[in-house]
Amino acid sequence: MYRALEKWRELPSKHQPAWPDTEEVRRVGEYLRSMPPLVFAGEADTLKTEIAKAGRGEAFILQGGDCAETFADSVSAARIRAKIQTILQMAIVLTYGAALPVIKIGRMAGQYAKPRSNPLEERDGIELPSYMGDAVNGHDFTPEERIPDPQRMIEAYHRSATTLNLIRAFTGGGFADMSKVHEWNKGFTENPAYKKYEKIAADIDWALRFMKAAGIDSPALRTVDMYSSHEALLLEYENAMTRIDQRTAHPYNTSAHFLWIGERTRDWDGAHVDLLSRVRNPIGVKLGPTTSVDDAVRLMDKLNPEGEEGRITFITRMGATKIRDILPALVEGVTRDGRPATWMTDPMHGNTITASNGYKTRRMEDVVDEVQGFFEVHTSLGTVPGGVHIELTGDSVTEVLGGSEELSEEILSQRYETLVDPRLNHGQSLELAFLVSQMLRENS
Secondary structure (H helix, E strand, O other): OHHHHOHHHHOOOOOOOOOOOHHHHHHHHHHHHHOOOOOOHHHHHHHHHHHHHHHOOOOEEEEEEOOOOOHHHHOOHHHHHHHHHHHHHHHHHHHHHHOOOEEEEEEOOOOOOOOOOOOEEEEOOEEEEOOOOOOOOOOOOOHHHHOOOOHHHHHHHHHHHHHHHHHHHHHHOOOOOHHHHHHHHHHHHOOHHHHHHHHHHHHHHHHHHHHHHOOOOOHHHOOOOEEEEEEOOOHHHHHHOEEEOOOOOOEEEOOOOEEEEOHHHOOOOOHHHHHHHOOOOOEEEEEOOOOOHHHHHHHHHHHOOOOOOOOEEEEEOOOOOOHHHHHHHHHHHHHHHOOOOEEEEOOOHHHEEEOOOOOEEEEHHHHHHHHHHHHHHHHHHOOOOOEEEEEEOOOOOOOOEEOOOOEOHHHHHHHOOOOOOOOEOHHHHHHHHHHHHHHHHHHO
16 A cells, blocks of 8 residues: 555656755655644544535535745744634635535645746846745745755644644634624624625624524534645655554545645646545645546546545636636536536636736736636536635735725735735635625525
C-alpha cells in the first residue's frame, strides 16, 4: 500500500517548488511523518457524509477563508476569530434562507501554498522565484526570501495545528452560540449601507425567539462543527501527511478534512490526481471554463470510480460572463454518467481583473452574478446547487470593488493587505450571504 502511495512520483507534476536541496526535502518529509495527524479519519468520514447530503439537496456547504494564509496572521487569535465569526455569521443567514443545515468548511489551517502562472518574477531587471506561499518561500523580494525552503513545510504544519486548536476552542466553547451570532448580524444591518437586509435579520430574530419560547434548546444552537480545507498543492507535504487509519486500514490525508485539486493541477493522469485518488477523504476539484465533459468523467473515473456519495465535489470557477453558457453541458454530462457529484461554485477566481491603478481585484457585482448564474443553471436542469466557495477575511480590507459600501478603485490602496488574491471583506461577505440566502429561498 505504501508503495502505491508513492506512485505520484512517477507522473508529471505541475506547480512544484524548485527545491534546491532534495535531501533536505526528504528529511523534512520524515519529520512530518513522525508528527501527530492534524485531523482524524473519522472526522473526514463525517464530513463526507455531510457533503453527500449537500449533493442530494439536504444541506448546503459554505467554504470560506483566505486565498493564502500567512505565518504572521496564524499567530493572531484576533484575526482567526474574525474569520470564524464571519463564516458563522454567513452560515446562520444561509441556514435561514435554505431551511437546511449549513456545512461550514474553512479555507484555514493549511492554505499556505499557491500555484503561480509564472515560476519567476522580475522587478527592475532582477529575476527571482515567484512567491508560492509561506509554506514555500517568503514574500519579500530578496534572493534569501524567495529561495524555496523545505523547512517552511514544518512551520506550516505547526501553524496549522495552532489554528486548528483555536478553531476547535472557538466553535466548541460558546463563541458559536446562535443567539450571539445573530446579535452580530443585527449590528451589521444597522449600517446604512446594509439596511436592505434588515427584514431578513428581523425574520431570523423572530425565528430564534420562537424557538426559545417553545423551549427548544439543542446543543446544535450553541456549538458547531467547522472543518478544515486547503488546496493539495505541495506533493511532498501532502504525501508526508498521508497515514493509514488503524480502524479501517485505509489511507487518509491528515493535513485537512477536505482537500481540493486546483484548476492548474487537475490533469487526470497527473501526480496531484493520483496522490488524492488513493486517500479516503472527501475531495474537491476546481473546474474552469476549458473543462470538457470528458475531463470531468475521467476525473470521476480516477477519484471516485465506484460512485461513493460525498467523495467528489466539483467546484466550478467559470467567470460571470461564461457560467450560463458553459456549465449546463458539464452538469448534464456528469448527470448522465450516473455517479454522484456535489456541485459548488467558486465565484472569485474566474472574475479577477486588474484595476486602472494596477491593483489585482474583483467586482462584487461579478461575484454575485456568477453565483446567480450557478443557481439558474441548476434550477433549469433540476440538479442541486450544493454550496459556495469564497475567498474572504474577517477584516475591513479594501480589495474587492463595489458592494453596498461602494468600494472604488481609489479606495483599494487604503487596506489592500492580501499577498496573492483579493478577498471579500467582512461586510461584503455578509452581504453576499444575504443575497445567496434570497437565492436559496427562491430555489426551494
